[in-house]
Amino acid sequence: MNFDLPADTEAMCAALTAFARRDLGGTGTFVPEDFRRRWQLAGKQGILGATVPEEHGGSGLGAVSAVALMEALGIGTADTGFGFSVAAHLFACLMPIVEFGTPDQKLLWLPRLSSGELIAAHAITETEAGSDIFAMRTIAELRGDSYVLNGSKAFITNAPIADVFIVQAVTEPGGGFFGLTSFIIEAGTPGLHAGPAYDKVGLRGSPTGELHLDDVHVPPEHVLGGRGAGAAVFSGSMKWERTCLFGVYLGAMRRVLDSTIEFAGERVQFGAPIGEFQAVSHRIVDMMLGMESARLLLFKAAAELARGGNNEVWSALAKIAVSEAAVQLGLDAIGVRGGLGITDGAAETLLRDALPSRIFSGTNEIQKNNIARTLGFGRRPARRR
Incomplete structure (x- = not known):
């Protein structure tokens, strides 16, 4: 197993992160005119049609590269809501047209949806x-x-x-x-x-x-x-959404973890940086553990999707892992910051943005039901002992 992304994918992600930091920040609230302005910039950058075939105006990326791209977007913009809208547009709307659309439908819709001219x-x-x-x-x-x-x-x-x-x-x-x-x-x-x-x-x-x-x-x-x-x-759209969309949350977690490490190294209490206290350093290690574990599951799900396998179990496991890790990381980031964590900032914003992730794309409870079915539960009547 090779856990390294190809060099061209790494370069693409680095460029996207820099672009998102510069141009896709926003205010964290929905302002129609500014939203569409940033949307069109994202379209010119190739984000909105990343997995759409090149002949239809996209970049033709596979699922693994798409997760990496969404992660880079999540790192670069503090407006996770904007990144979420981008991912929902691409994976829940454009990919169904790619997979189920007629030639005329693809010709009519995909180029304009990929360019940023239209929002879906x-x-x-x-x-x-x-x-x-x-x-x-x-x-x-x-x-x-x-x-x-x-x-x-x-x-x-x-x-x-x-x-x-x-x-x-x-x-x-x-x-x-x-x-x-x-x-x-x-x-x-x-x-x-x-x-x-x-x-x-x-x-x-x-x-x-x-x-x-x-x-x-x-x-x-x-x-x-x-x-x-x-x-x-619907199932086709969820196949893509449950896998690739959650890359945005990986990026948001990475961004907040990095800022939490920096905060713990600079914040001084009782004559020492708080990162020197075991209670704080261990909490930060737990944050890293949850994020990296979820990341491995998500890329595993993306690899299954890319090779055409049945990734229902892996996408469900990854969706649960990423959403729960994001909520916990948000709570821990607030805990490390103390009173500063509940004022406007990266930690409380991540927690608020992470809470809906347990619900959309099928609640975590539904994902567990789906996984349980693959294990044989709920299919056969119980045998009498």
Whole structure:
């Protein structure tokens, strides 16, 4: 096993970190004009289409390089919310079009989505259908020569500012896995309305909101993957998102760990830097242990995805490991700083940004259920002793 990234990937990541520090900082809150300005800069830098094939305007990177790139982005920008929006756009929206889109759909959407001209959002979640996607109530009925969609979506990343939506809807009630269909819908389509950005505990730089559909007409050529392929499209997007998106959190953890080490070396109490006290130094070692362990799992998941294997278990394990490590590292970074940790700064920001990571892309509890199924639990009735 070679744990070193190729030299060209290392150079690409170093350049991205420097670029993000210089141009993608932001204020940590969502300001529409500034968000789109930084978005277009990210597009010119090639971030938004990193894993999109070159013939469609992307860079053609594999999953391992994509995780490394997202890690570099997380190190470079303190606005983890912006990095989260970038990753959700790329992995939950562009990659489904890459894998399920028709040639015409790829030609129409991918170059502009990769360049930063357009912003995408994948509308899956509803208030009554989060982890249970088959409980969704948004309906798509074929009427004449178009589908008509009605329903509402919630907690949709990039919804308040998106130009293009991938919307999941029920086309066969009670049809289970084959009862859902994905649609590509442009903002401004009559009957399609995005709500304002939520006021969230974390990831405040990422605009998240609701999407309402009231008799939205969509032509058949905007069906993604064919009728009944919605669950497959969703699974494909999660395959990429649960693996590569969490690279942003690796970078954020690295950035905060480095600043915590620096703080512990400079902060003097009782005549010595606090890093000299075992209680502090051991806590910092635990921070490093959690981060590096999670990093290994995430790159393992990326390697499985890159070779075309079934990475469901590895992506689930990595998602749990990264999210839990990020929350704990945020708590420990605050603990090392003491009172300064609960004022505005890197430590408390990381903790707020890390809390949602336990929930999105499938809650950690759902990930454990998925892993348990692969171990044979929940499939067979219990045998009588």
